[in-house]
Amino acid sequence: MAMEAEIEEFVRNMEAGKEGPYDGIKWLFPPELEARRADLTEYRDVIDARFGSLVYISELVKKSKTAAECRQAGNQRFTVKRWHSALLNYNEGLCFAEPGSEELGLAYANRSAVYFEQGDYELALHNIDLAKRHNYPERLMAKLLEREAECKRKIENGQSKGIVPALRMGVNVEVNPKIPFLAKGIGMKQYPGLGRGLIALKDFQPGDVILDEKPELCAVSFNNNFSYHYCFHCGSEFQTSLIPCPKCTNHMYCSETCLETDWKQAHRFECAVAMKLFNISLTSVSYGRLIGRLFFYGLTAFGDNVQQMMTWCEQNYDTGSDPLQIDFSTERDPLKIFKALHSTKVKPNPQFEHDFKLITACYYQIYLKSPQVQAIFRKRAHRNFMLRCLHHYALVTWTLQSDTPRPPGVSTISPITSLLNHSCDPNALTVIHSGRIVTVILRPVREGAQIFTSYGRRWWDPKLADYELSSFACQCVVCGNHPPGQKWRAALQRADVPKPILLEVSQIAKLVERPGLVDTAKMDAMKQFIKRNTRAYPLPALGEIVRLYAVFLEDAIQSENETRERLTVRAELLGD
Template sequence: MMDADGIVAELLRLLGTKRRVAEVSKEFSTKRTNAERARFAYRLLEAHELLPALGNEMFKAKKNGEAIKLYTHSVALAQEGAENLALAYANRSAVLFEERFYEECLLDIDRALANNYPDNLKMKLLSRQEKAKQLKAKQAPRAYHEPIPEIPEDHRNKRIQCASDAIKIHCTETQGRHVIATRDVAPGEILVVEKPFCHILLEQFYNHCHECLELCYNLIPCTGCTQVLYCSDKCGQDAVAYHKYECRILATVKKLKMDKLKLLPMKIALLVKDKYSTIADTSTADACEDDTYCSDRYKEIHNLIPNTSKRLVADLFDRAATAAIIFHLIKKFTDFFQNDEEETVFQELVLLHMQTGACNFHEITELAENQDDIYSPEELGAGAYSFLSMFNHRCSPNVVRNCYGAVIVMRAVESIKKGEQCYDNYGYHHAVMPKTTRQAKLKRQYFFDCTCEVCTDNWPLYLDLPKIKTDVRVLEGDIFRLQQGDVETAKRVLWEILPKLKGLEEVKPNISLAEIQEVVKQCYGLLANVRRTM
C-alpha cells in the first residue's frame, strides 16, 4: 500500500501524463472554501482509483510468526479472552516483578487469570502473585514527571484560562495578537499551564497511554483494534468519543504514514461533531475581541490563522488531496456521517486545521536516554494548544516549555520587564543555526520575515558568543548528574542559579548566559516527562 504522500504523488504523475496539470490547477484555484477544495481532490482521487482500501493486516497478527520482543506488543495483538493474551499478561508480569513494579505486576496477573490462563501454569503465576503482594508495600515510587505545577489562586489570570496574571494578550497591526508582561517577571516564574484542546500520541505506542500520554509499563489494549493501548479503564472510556470512529481505520492511517499535521486535524474534526451546526458562528469577528480566552473551547482553535492566501496552489492541493483521503476512510469505513452537511463540515475542518496546524501545533516531548547515555528531548506526541499559539517567535526566546504528560508548562528563562513581549522559539535558535537559514525556514513554514532583535543585531552562533567575567557557574559533577537524569540535582541547581541569572543579562548575548540557560532548561526538563529505562 502506498502512503498518503505516495498517493498524492501518483495522482500528480497521472495528471502530468495526461497533460492535465494546468487545467486541474486552474480549476482548483477557483475553489473558495476548504470543503470545496477537499471535494475536488476527492473526485480526482476517486476517478483515478487511488482512494485506499482498508488495511487489516494487523488484525491477522495471530498468524505472524516473528518473535515479539515487547510483551505489550503481544497484548496489543492478542484477541480478548484468548489464551495468548493471558500468556502475554503473565509474561509481562514476570518482567514487572523483576523490575519491582509490584502493583503493576499484580494487575497483569489478575488480567492473565481473567483471560483463560492455562491451569497447568497457574501454580507459578499464583506464587508470583503472593510474593508481589508481600513486597508491594516496599515498591519505590517512580513518577513519569513531578507533580504538575499550578498557578496560585491569587495570581490566576481572569481573562486567560490557563495563564498567570503576569501576562496578557496584546494586539497590534504589525504583530497581530501576541503576549506581553503586565509586570516585571523573574526567571523561573510560571506563566502558563495549558492542557491541549486535543492531542495525539506519535511514538512509544507500547509504553505510553493513547489517551493521556502518561508513561505506563502495563498498558491494556483496545478490544476493537491492535493500534491503541491505555493505562487504565478510565482512559479507555474517556477515549470512546473519538476512538469509536478511528478504531477501524487507524491501522490503515498508520500505514499511510500520516504525520501529526494530518492526524491532529482528523481527531479535532471527530471531537467537535456536536458543534458542526454552529461552526459558522465560531469564525472570528474581531482578532482582538473582548472575551475570556479558554484553552478547552473549540472557538480558540478554530480561529487560529491558516495563512490560506499565502500558500501556493500546489501546497493547498497537496493538503486537499490528503484531506480527501481522510474523508474517504471516515465515510467508507465508519458510521460517523449522518447527512451531507456533516460531510461538508468535516472536509472543511480537516483542511482548515491542516493549514492552521503547520504554524500552531506544538510538540509533546519527554527526556529519554540517547545512545550516549545522556537524557535529551524526544518527540512523543503533538497537541493543539490555543493560548501557546499566541506567543511570537524570537531567535533567542525568553520562555521555555516543558511537558507534564500532555500538559505544557511555560516558564520565563530570563527577566522580562513590564510591557515587554514574551517570546517563544519555533525551533530555529541563533546559537545553532545561521541567520539566513533561520529566516528562510521561518518564511517557508510560518510566512513571516523575522525581524527580532537577534536577527537585526546579527547575534553570532554559540561558539562565537562573547565572554564576560562572572563567577556564576555549575560544577562539572552537577552537569554530569543532570545529563544522567538526576532529579534531586536539578532541584538543587535551580535553587542555586535562578537568582543569579539576572546578573548575566546585563550584556546580551554572552556565552555564560547561554550556558546557564541551557542548564536551567535541562533542570526543568528533568522535572517534567522523563522516560526512564527499566
C-alpha cells in the same frame, strides 16, 4: 494505463516498506490541478477515482496468532534485557489480541516481568492486576501470584522508586482565577507577522511555572511504533504501560478514562478505518490526524447535530477568538473550547495550498468509509460541509498544534498553549509529558514582553540547532534579517566576555557534577546566575547555563509525572 502501472508499482513498494502511500499520491497526482489551483472538490474526486488502491486498503483484524508472535518477539528481547523494545512488542501483541483471549493476560503478565526487572514495582503490580482481569491462564497463575507477593514485599521494604516528587512543577505563582492552570498577569496580544501571542502583564522570573494545561486534542504519529508508545487521547507515555482499543489494532490509551473519552470524542468515527488512517499517515503528514479529530471533537460538542454545527461554523470561519476569555474555573465546556479553536484567525499559506487540499481529500475519503460517519452524514450538503471544514482545519491545526522535538511523535492542541509563539531564543520552556503541557520561565521576562517558547530549534542547544521548522519561516531574533536580529547576533558574537561570568560558569559546571548535591540546589544556583547576568545575555556562556537549566527542568517535570503515576497505581491497588 501508464498511471495505473505507476500506482501498481507504488503499491508494491508500499507493501515492501519502501514508499509511503501519501508520497505516492503526491508524486503521481495530476500536476495540472495544482497549476491551475483546482477546486477542492476536484481533488476529492481524483483521489476517489484514481488512487483507491493506495487509500482504501483493507482493515487489519485482531488475531491471537499475530498477538502470540508479537509476544514471543518481546520475550526474545526480554532475555537480552532490551526492556523498552520488549514493552513495545508486548503492546503490539495487546493490540492484536482478540477480546476475551488469554493473549491479553499473557502480554500484561510479560509486561509485569519487565517492570519488576526494572525495579518499578507499582507498575508491575498494575500489570499483574490487568493480567488477572484479562484471562490470564490458571495453569500459570502460581508464578504470577509469586511475582505479585514479591512486589508487595519490595514496596513494604522501601524499595519503591518513590511516590513523593523531589520538586512539584505545577503553577507556582498566583493563578488566573478564571483559568486556574495559568498564571495571573498574562494576556493575549496581536503581533505583526506572528498573529496572537502571550504578553507578560507583570515581571516573571526564571523558575516561574506559568502554565500547566492538559491537551485538548492529541494525535500520535504512526511512525517508529509511536502508536504503541503514547496514549492517543492525552499523549501520555505512562511508562509504556498502555491498554489497547478493544476494536482496532493501532490505538492505545493510558487508562480506561482516556479510552472511553477518546471513543466518545473522536475515535468512534476513526476506529473502523483505523488501518486506512494508519496507512495514509505514515509520512510527514501524520499531523493530519488532528484535522479530523478537531472536526469530530466539534461534532461531539454539538451533540452529533450536523445541521447545528454547520449553521454555526459557516458563519464563524476566521472571525478571530481569545481563549483567555473562556472561564475554566468550573467544568470544562467543550463547545466553548471548540468555538474558540474553530474561529481562530489564520494566515493563508499559499506554499502549502496544494498539500492542504491533497491531505484534506485523502482524509475525507477515508472518513466516508466509516459506518459511524456514513450514519450521520447522509445528506450531500452535510458531506460538502465536512469537506470544507476539514480543509479549513488543515490550516487551523497547522497553526495551533504544539509539536516539540521531545517527546517525538506527539502533536497536541490546547486553547492556551496554542497562543505561545516560537522563537529560537525562547524565554520559556514548554514540556509536553504524561498528559500535561507545562511552561516554565527560563530567563527574566519583563512586563510588556512577549512570552516565547520553542517548537524546535534553540540556539543554545546543539542537539536542536538544526531541527527543521517545516511549518513556517522563522523570523525570530536568531533567524530574522531585521534590526532586532542584527542587534541580537552582534551581542552573541561579542569577544569581551567578563571574566567573573566565565568564572561563575565554570563554578556552576562543577556544581552540576557534584555528587550528593540535590537537583533543587543545582537548579537554584543556575536560576540565580541567570537572573544576575540577564544584561550580559546572549553570551554563549550564559546560553550554556540556560541549556543546563532547561535540561534539569525537563527532568524534574518527567520525574514528577512518573512519581504521580506510581502514586496513583499504589493508591488504587494498595490503598496507600
